[in-house]
Every structure is written in structure tokens, then in C-alpha cells.
Amino acid sequence: MHILLAFASLSGNTREVAMLVRGRCEALGHRVAWLDVDAGDIALALPADPPALCLLGSWTDNAGRTPAEMKDCVAALRDRFGLPLPFPAAVFGTGETQWGEEYYCGAARRLARFFHSPYPVLEIEQMPHGAADTHAIHHWTDAVLATTETSTTC
Numbered sequence: 282m283h284i285l286l287a288f289a290s291l292s293g294n295t296r297e298v299a300m301l302v303r304g305r306c307e308a309l310g311h312r313v314a315w316l317d318v319d320a321g322d323i324a325l326a327l328p329a330d331p332p333a334l335c336l337l338g339s340w341t342d343n344a345g346r347t348p349a350e351m352k353d354c355v356a357a358l359r360d361r362f363g364l365p366l367p368f369p370a371a372v373f374g375t376g377e378t379q380w381g382e383e384y385y386c387g388a389a390r391r392l393a394r395f396f397h398s399p400y401p402v403l404e405i406e407q408m409p410h411g412a413a414d415t416h417a418i419h420h421w422t423d424a425v426l427a428t429t430e431t432s433t434t435c
């Protein structure tokens with residue numbers, strides 16, 4: 282499958298998760314377009330053709346909010362492909378429970394709601410630590426890919 286992986290990362294935690302997700306997708310033979318939304322003009326970096334699947338990753342800003350750069354990415358996706366998106370979106374995020382359960386990974390939860398994501402949200406506390414987090418990331422990626430492949434083939 283052709284997959285778009287777009288992420289926002291202020292200090293590197295979400296980028297680390299994104300790298301593990303990309304590695305897993307590529308190991309399973311998928312083509313991943315990598316989009317760091319902080320790196321420049323998002324509209325220019327978006328692929329012209331719709332991908333089979335979009336993976337969105339974000340850190341969470343103050344009190345459960347979506348960072349501005351990720352909001353720009355959402356607007357660019359809307360402008361390029363229309364809403365609802367003609368492909369599914371799966372969302373992962375990093376956050377810190379010290380902000381309170383209601384705000385923990387709030388951006389990832391908001392994005393999943395906004396795009397009516399049919400997948401569970403992957404939530405990682407700060408950066409991925411050790412085998413348990415790596416396993417959770419691989420398990421989530423595998424489940425998203427398997428569900429998408431099942432729903433796009435007959």
C-alpha cells in the first residue's frame with residue numbers, strides 16, 4: 282500500500298514513534314511518504330494522489346490541544362483531498378499523564394474524532410521506552426495495516 286505518514290513533533294518524542302511505525306510498515310512491504318509537518322510547506326510536500334491510508338502522529342499542546350502545525354496539516358489534507366478524506370486515517374500521539382487524564386494525548390484523540398478514525402488511537406507516554414512500547418507500536422501498526430488491507434480488497 283501507499284501510506285502517508287504525517288507527524289508533528291516539538292522535541293522528538295513523536296518523531297521516534299513515527300520512525301518505529303514507518304520501519305514496521307516498510308518491513309511489511311509498504312511504501313511510506315514521510316511528512317514532518319514542521320519542516321516546511323505542507324501543501325507542497327503532500328502527495329498528488331490519495332494514499333491508501335494516512336497515519337497521523339502528534340504531540341499534545343496545552344490542555345489537550347492540537348499543535349498549530351498539525352492543524353495546518355489537517356487544513357492542507359482537506360484542501361487537497363476533501364472531507365471526508367477518501368482514505369482512512371489512523372492516529373498516534375505522545376503526551377504526559379501529568380497533564381491529567383482528560384488532557385492526556387488530547388491532540389491524538391481530537392484528530393481521531395475529527396477524521397472519524399475507525400482505528401484505536403495509539404497513545405505513548407513521552408518517548409517510547411523499552412520493549413513494551415516497541416511491542417505496542419508494532420502491534421498497533423500491524424492491526425491498522427491488516428484492517429486497512431481487509432477493507433480495501435475483496
Ligand SMILES: Cc1cc2nc3c(=O)[nH]c(=O)nc-3n(C[C@H](O)[C@H](O)[C@H](O)COP(=O)(O)O)c2cc1C
Pocket residue numbers: 289290291292293294295296339340341342343344345346375376377378380384385386387406407408
Ligand atoms: C506547553 C506544553 C503543553 C503540554 N500539554 C500537554 C497536554 O495537555 N497533554 C499531554 O498529554 N501532554 C502535554 N504536553 C506534553 C507533550 O505532549 C509530550 O511531552 C510529548 O511527548 C512531546 O512530544 P514531542 O517530543 O514529539 O514534541 C505538553 C507539553 C508542552 C511543552
